[in-house]
Amino acid sequence: MAEMPISQALYDRATKVMPGGNTRTTVYMKPHPFYAAHGKGCRLTDAEGVERIDFTNNYNSLIHGHAHDGINEAVHAQIERGSAFPMATEQEIRFAELLCERILSFDQIRFCNSGSEAIMTALKAARAATGKPKIAKCEGAYHGSYDFAEVSLDSTPESWGNADPKSVAYAKGTPQSVLDEVVVIPFNKPEEAERILRENAADLACVLVDLMPNRAGLIPATPTFIAMLKRIRADTNVLIVLDEVITLRLSYGGGQELFGIRPDLSAIGKIIGGGYPVGAVGGTEAVMRVFDPTQGKPLLPHSGTFNANPVTMTAGEAAMQHFTATEIDRLGALGDRARDGVATAFADAGVPGQVTGLGSLFRIHVHNRPLIDYRSSLMTAAEKTLLGSILSHMRDHGIFVNERGVCSLSTPMGDTEIDQFLDCFNNALHTVGDASRAAE
Ligand SMILES: Cc1ncc(COP(=O)(O)O)c(C=O)c1O
Structure with a gap:
């Protein structure tokens, strides 16, 4: 790296007030970010x-890169009207309509503030809808920072052995109970994955899959792997949850349209925020019902001070309208x-x-x-x-x-x-x- 004196000075200040001078591991770099x-x-x-x-x-x-004019104009107009309210807004309805129109498996949607939160909420919704405790995920796939979704994120030859993938903790302090509730399958190995999923189906709420997991190589799921997921869904009560936090950009209706799969639930984020913090969970009415508060306490209560905040909704709507x-x-x-x-x-x-x-x-x-x-x-x-x-x-x-x-x-x-x-x-x-x- 070339000499960067200003960055070095900023980093020296940062190390005094943040551990390792850092508040986001991904942007850390030696000798300084x-x-x-x-x-x-x-x-x-x-x-x-x-x-x-x-x-x-x-x-x-x-x-749309940085400081997109169309998004900036919409956001400026919104911040003049206020940035967050203790009330619902029309902006969230408009954006929900837009996303439910684009993504075929979305009858309904709920907003939150990050992809990690969207994954957590989707997994909790799958548990609430099925009454089953476990989730399955692919070895090496990154789904954000919910501890269940982090399992086996960085397993290594020392920890994976010769047999089926194991539930390996990513962070120190992960409870054994979390590892016990996560079943790990190999990505793109349909026979092994199907056997593992069938063995655990009685306890599995869902299988969580990214159709092109970036940390696991950015390799697209094969048609036989996708056919296996559909077979499992049809034969067992194991829901399909897609992580479309990155793959949504692959086609107008997301990776699910391109790969030809209709999940029960999907977590989305990143591009739908137009540059602002965002996450959302969408899915079939049958599963999304777990959030419905109209009949008393929902099966899955879901709140967040900044959920569907109008700045993000406005930026997101503008961003997605321009993403034709x-x-x-x-x-x-x-x-x-x-x-x-x-x-x-x-x-x-x-x-x-x-x-x-x-x-x-x-x-x-x-x-x-x-x-x-x-x-x-x-x-x-x-x-x-x-x-x-x-x-x-x-x-x-x-x-x-x-x-x-x-x-x-x-x-x-x-x-x-x-x-x-x-x-x-x-x-x-x-x-x-x-x-x-x-x-x-
Ligand atoms: C595939 C995938 N899922 C989930 C997440 C988590 O999203 P966030 O960083 O908004 O919490 C990421 C973030 O990089 C991701 O790449």
Whole structure:
């Protein structure tokens, strides 16, 4: 990383008032995080005054990049009217109508303030609706910070053994009772997953699945895996809960439309907030009924001081109105160009590597193992170092990409930005590839 004196000084101040100078583990970086000053469109300027094209987009949440004029106008008008009320608002109804119209499995929706909360609420709703205690999830899949959803997020060869995936704690202090209530299945291994799900079906409220889990490789679910989920749903009373916090952007009706699956419940977030904190749970009327307070205390009481706050609802409505089917297709074509370019660059530079993802999302991998799931995508220490050097070189040359090499596009981007990304990636591969060959 180039010298960044202003950021270093900010970090020194931060370490005195926040543990490790940090309030969000994902943005932490050695020797210090990047500090943002401002952004416009797909360009982000840091505290040193250095501008980069932003391929992280606040972790895939800014579908229109920074400070979008249409969203800003709508938000300015709303904050003049007030930012939060002890009353329901028309804004939340309008936004609920918009999302229920777009996402076919949504008869109804409830809003909250983060993707983590949406996942927690969806899992609790599945338990309330079925009266069963356990949930199943895929090994290595990230679903936010609810402790049940964190199980086996970072299992390793030491903890996974040779047999079925185990329930492994992610954070120190996770109670054994949490591990006992979470059944872990392998992603994209339909036979093993089906056996595990059937063995536990009597206790399982739901199976939680991200159709393209980014921490587990950004590898799309295979048709046979999806067929297995549908079979389980049809044969048992195990609900399907989709984590669409990231995949919603893949088509007009979300990943579920693209992959052809109708879940009972879905958790959404990120892009639907238009840049503001958000989460939501939507699903079939039969399951969403658990929240209904009209007959007395609901099966699942659900509240939150800032749920459906009108600023987020207004920003979200504007963001989703601008995220049209035409724009989704255009970004998908740009994503195809980026993926083709990355694959060609690896071949040209003679550096082992490949790229995964769909639509406006892609992830860079610096090995040639066949990628099917979390285990095959987990980086070795040497691969982490190599990828780290490539990405650091890119950040030093005008492209902002996060530490895992997961990239997302935003609507202000066009061919020019993809070309700049690919030029920079090519240069990084040649520089890093030459250095590692020289070291051999
Ligand atoms: C797939 C997925 N689910 C859930 C979450 C949690 O969302 P949030 O960070 O808004 O709590 C994330 C966040 O990165 C995510 O990528």
